[in-house]
Amino acid sequence: MYVIYCTYKIQAVAGAPWTACEGSFCSCGLTRGLPGSVAALCSCMFQLIAFSFRVPWEFLAAMGDEGLILNITHSPNLNYGKKTHQKPHGAQKSRGNRRSKAVKRKLQDAGEEPSSKRLTPAPVPDIKPKPGKGATTESSQQKTKKKRNSGKEKEENPKGRSSVKTSSLFKNNPDIPDIERPNVKQLQEEVFSSDSFADLDLHPHLVSTINNVLGMARMTSVQKMTIPALLLGKDTMVRSQTGSGKTLAYGIPVVQSLQGVTPKIQRSDGPYALVLVPTRELALQSFSTIQKLLKPFTWIVPGVLMGGEKRKSEKARLRKGINILISTPGRLLDHIKSTKNIHFRLVRWLVVDEADRILDLGFEKDITAILNALNSQCQERQNVLLSATLNQGVTRLADISLHDPVSVTVADDSPCNEKDAVKPEAATEEPRSFAMPGQLHQHAVVVPSKLKLVTLAAFILGKWKCKRKPKMIVFFASCELVEFHFTLFGRVLIPQTSKEDPALFLRLHGNMKQEERTEVFEQFTQADAGVLLCTDVAARGLDLPQVTWIVQYNAPVSAADYIHRVGRTARLGAQGSSLLVLIPSEAEYIQTLAGHKISVSEMKMEDVLSGLLMEDFLKIKRVENKKAESSGPQAMRERATVLQTKFEDYVHASPDTALWAKKALQSYIRSYATYPKSMKHIFHVRSLHLGHVAKSFGLRDAPHNLSQQLTGSLKKQGKVKQKRSDRQKKPGAKQRFSDLLRSEFASGLSPKAKKKLKNSGNSEEST
Numbered sequence: 001m002y003v004i005y006c007t008y009k010i011q012a013v014a015g016a017p018w019t020a021c022e023g024s025f026c027s028c029g030l031t032r033g034l035p036g037s038v039a040a041l042c043s044c045m046f047q048l049i050a051f052s053f054r055v056p057w058e059f060l061a062a063m064g065d066e067g068l069i070l071n072i073t074h075s076p077n078l079n080y081g082k083k084t085h086q087k088p089h090g091a092q093k094s095r096g097n098r099r100s101k102a103v104k105r106k107l108q109d110a111g112e113e114p115s116s117k118r119l120t121p122a123p124v125p126d127i128k129p130k131p132g133k134g135a136t137t138e139s140s141q142q143k144t145k146k147k148r149n150s151g152k153e154k155e156e157n158p159k160g161r162s163s164v165k166t167s168s169l170f171k172n173n174p175d176i177p178d179i180e181r182p183n184v185k186q187l188q189e190e191v192f193s194s195d196s197f198a199d200l201d202l203h204p205h206l207v208s209t210i211n212n213v214l215g216m217a218r219m220t221s222v223q224k225m226t227i228p229a230l231l232l233g234k235d236t237m238v239r240s241q242t243g244s245g246k247t248l249a250y251g252i253p254v255v256q257s258l259q260g261v262t263p264k265i266q267r268s269d270g271p272y273a274l275v276l277v278p279t280r281e282l283a284l285q286s287f288s289t290i291q292k293l294l295k296p297f298t299w300i301v302p303g304v305l306m307g308g309e310k311r312k313s314e315k316a317r318l319r320k321g322i323n324i325l326i327s328t329p330g331r332l333l334d335h336i337k338s339t340k341n342i343h344f345r346l347v348r349w350l351v352v353d354e355a356d357r358i359l360d361l362g363f364e365k366d367i368t369a370i371l372n373a374l375n376s377q378c379q380e381r382q383n384v385l386l387s388a389t390l391n392q393g394v395t396r397l398a399d400i401s402l403h404d405p406v407s408v409t410v411a412d413d414s415p416c417n418e419k420d421a422v423k424p425e426a427a428t429e430e431p432r433s434f435a436m437p438g439q440l441h442q443h444a445v446v447v448p449s450k451l452k453l454v455t456l457a458a459f460i461l462g463k464w465k466c467k468r469k470p471k472m473i474v475f476f477a478s479c480e481l482v483e484f485h486f487t488l489f490g491r492v493l494i495p496q497t498s499k500e501d502p503a504l505f506l507r508l509h510g511n512m513k514q515e516e517r518t519e520v521f522e523q524f525t526q527a528d529a530g531v532l533l534c535t536d537v538a539a540r541g542l543d544l545p546q547v548t549w550i551v552q553y554n555a556p557v558s559a560a561d562y563i564h565r566v567g568r569t570a571r572l573g574a575q576g577s578s579l580l581v582l583i584p585s586e587a588e589y590i591q592t593l594a595g596h597k598i599s600v601s602e603m604k605m606e607d608v609l610s611g612l613l614m615e616d617f618l619k620i621k622r623v624e625n626k627k628a629e630s631s632g633p634q635a636m637r638e639r640a641t642v643l644q645t646k647f648e649d650y651v652h653a654s655p656d657t658a659l660w661a662k663k664a665l666q667s668y669i670r671s672y673a674t675y676p677k678s679m680k681h682i683f684h685v686r687s688l689h690l691g692h693v694a695k696s697f698g699l700r701d702a703p704h705n706l707s708q709q710l711t712g713s714l715k716k717q718g719k720v721k722q723k724r725s726d727r728q729k730k731p732g733a734k735q736r737f738s739d740l741l742r743s744e745f746a747s748g749l750s751p752k753a754k755k756k757l758k759n760s761g762n763s764e765e766s767t
């Protein structure tokens with residue numbers, strides 16, 4: 001009775017949980033090796049002795065902390081500089097430790113880091129793929145854990161130190177490797193030529209439209225080289241840097257040739273020119289440029305066909321007649337198969353813009369079918385292929401579509417540049433180097449996974465504080481990732497930016513309805529500042545004016561994609577900057593880029609995070625007149641931790657939001673699995689630390705079973721592959737699984753499109 005009384009007293013006096021005292025004594029080795037109940041009894045006795053001899057509670061608590069078994073709420077927080085205590089030898093075999101070892105094992109199974117300060121070692125819930133189930137699956141144990149955790153996060157300790165405990169953001173991170181930056185001389189192009197459009201043999205009304213409606217006087221280099229070749233009737237392959245004016249390079253000759261057709265073109269004649277582009281937004285943009293050029297030639301009717309629009313209204317427009325038809329390949333093929341009125345008898349031009357991308361997406365079959373339909377109805381035709389990154393795939397397309405082509409390449413690819421270039425193995429995949437805009441300042445920042453989310457947020461907030469607000473595009477690997485960050489930033493960051501001028505976040509991806517996509521595209525085009533979160537759907541061809549920053553939060557799958565993404569800024573001689581975010585295991589990617597003559601300079605993570613020092617909402621409130629530090633590495637780390645805690649609080653506010661974050665994490669892992677073989681030595685799922693990656697989704701723990709679920713699905717796919725190969729040779733199931741998961745092109749497909757995708761590997765982009 002006395003023992004119980006004293007124990008009760010200790011608890012009452014010190015407010016300590018019984019288990020904590022037990023932990024303290026167990027950890028100091030006095031009860032080592034004793035069976036559980038005996039150890040507990042002995043612990044009581046030790047407490048009794050401690051109480052009788054007035055052993056200070058701090059001492060007991062310190063012992064408990066040394067043991068690192070159970071959390072006693074006295075420990076100071078944000079102790080970044082302080083070394084962690086070593087576990088006393090005796091603690092190894094204590095009951096508490098035995099239990100924590102099992103938990104560690106479980107967590108390690110799920111990819112979680114073994115955390116020494118975990119409060120309740122309950123396993124975190126599995127990802128439930130079915131929406132809405134999350135709310136019912138949380139066990140009471142987890143709820144208890146959450147309750148305790150949230151108490152821990154918010155607490156202010158009596159010594160006046162703030163307690164931001166959840167995010168040990170700056171501990172246990174891998175070292176950031178020194179970035180070796182090879183001496184790379186990028187390929188450069190002269191953007192403008194000295195020649196004017198009036199120097200060409202064009203219709204005077206066309207020249208005045210270019211000068212007065214489009215406001216252009218001088219030709220760009222690519223226009224100077226391409227337009228004359230096309231006016232001579234040659235098939236042409238055009239490669240020049242992003243934002244160099246390739247649209248007009250083909251648009252002007254097409255309009256010039258069609259306005260001179262005699263007798264005059266009738267709307268009901270149907271198509272004279274066919275322009276194929278990979279995405280809907282690019283279709284709209286190209287349509288708008290052609291429409292402007294046609295201003296003085298009102299009898300020539302342009303039109304656009306693209307996925308997401310109503311087929312019925314497109315059929316009606318086709319019936320009335322479209323003379324310059326701009327389309328995504330899938331939708332055109334759709335009409336070829338199902339629309340009676342479509343014919344190509346009079347087609348004189350075939351233009352394939354972003355030709356390499358169209359083939360990347362697996363449209364080769366569609367393109368071949370379109371070419372067959374064209375060839376069967378018209379023989380005399382001029383063909384043009386264009387891209388900033390023409391590759392071997394396009395050479396194949398050129399073989400089947402071009403006759404004796406002229407090749408236009410603006411960049412000075414002289415051998416003298418070659419000696420500086422580094423050629424890693426991966427470069428053999430894409431043997432050519434491509435020109436980059438000269439005024440583009442490219443940076444890369446290497447950030448541990450745990451800090452990735454706060455670093456991105458810090459970067460956006462830091463730029464938003466600048467005098468000139470940025471117009472920024474942030475690229476992600478999938479629709480789910482775009483949605484996740486759009487919502488998270490909208491909820492956590494927007495309320496904190498100034499009331500008069502809140503950050504404008506927009507998002508664009510393939511899972512959105514077409515009307516919404518078009519609206520966002522137009523809104524961002526017109527905006528002076530804002531942050532567009534998007535997938536690669538916005539990477540190609542889009543001419544969004546005055547974009548100042550490109551951020552690649554997830555590395556692209558190829559150097560070509562890198563070039564097109566960064567090519568959304570620094571267009572036509574303007575200034576622009578880009579930032580590539582990499583985790584330490586991905587740092588080698590910088591050398592791969594160097595192999596393609598792409599030179600990036602390093603930006604330090606600390607410099608990005610220091611942007612948080614300007615954010616008052618991240619100041620830590622301290623009690624007892626202790627002033628929070630407002631500068632220096634410690635203050636920067638504190639604020640990063642506060643921001644991370646805000647993200648975590650939002651994510652863990654309900655089971656639904658937690659489930660939503662887990663799904664985003666899952667999408668990230670899946671997208672990671674789709675990097676091509678040649679890049680797997682850098683981007684391999686195995687090199688990801690799930691526990692750390694989870695932090696970048698505001699999750700406090702790696703979802704249990706995530707890795708099993710993923711390998712499970714791959715194994716399942718593997719079995720399907722095995723069965724298939726028994727029956728017939730088909731493209732690998734794993735490959736198709738990868739294709740399905742890849743970027744936004746794989747998600748949100750209509751059942752019909754999914755079936756199509758299964759059969760041919762095509763994307764919904766063109767349908």
Ligand SMILES: Nc1ncnc2c1ncn2[C@@H]1O[C@H](COP(=O)(O)OP(=O)(O)OP(=O)(O)O)[C@@H](O)[C@H]1O
Pocket residue numbers: 215216217218219220223240241242243244245246247248387388540541542543567571572
């Ligand atoms: N001669 C010119 N003078 C001034 N501006 C021009 C000229 N030619 C094109 N532009 C403008 O340059 C911008 C980029 O043109 P465009 O989109 O055709 O580039 P691009 O080479 O197709 O880029 P990408 O490879 O990214 O698709 C557009 O805003 C266009 O209006």
